[in-house]
Amino acid sequence: MWMVVGEHRFVATLSDNVTGHAFAEMLPLTLDMAELNGNEKHADLQKALPANASRMEMISNGDLLLYGSKTLVVFYKAFTSPYSYTNVGRVANPLGLAHALGEHDVRVQFLEYK
Known part of the structure; x- marks a missing residue:
């Protein structure tokens, strides 16, 4: 799929699991993502x-x-983390991802890769 942040476009691969498949069913999807801890949206x-x-x-x-099941x-x-997560996918080449996402809240689009 594509992950689009402003004018930046990243290829992301969804995990071959029930979570990745369920997320794919939600596409296209636009989310206003909040900044947290200087390392995540x-x-x-x-x-x-x-x-x-x-x-x-x-x-x-x-x-x-x-x-959880909705975030x-x-x-x-x-970084290292003590928290538990379910794998949804991965940005294939995250070079420039931190710059594109920036330091503040951001709108991110998730689109089918065509």
Whole structure:
């Protein structure tokens, strides 16, 4: 799929799991994502997705994860985390992702890759 932030377009691959498939069914999707902790953007989805959370020792730049069953999180910095997430997908080449997302809340579009 495409993840579009302003004029920046990133290719993202959805996970081959029930969560990734359920997210794909929601496309196209536009979310106003809030800034948190200087390393992520997050937004609540209109409906819950199937979740199978596990603790991830390392979060990577470009990870698309689900917190709980309704909160989509886009990470733009790598760090260790004590929290549990469900894998939704990953930005294929996150170079420039942190710059595109910026330091404030941002609107992000998720579109089918065509």
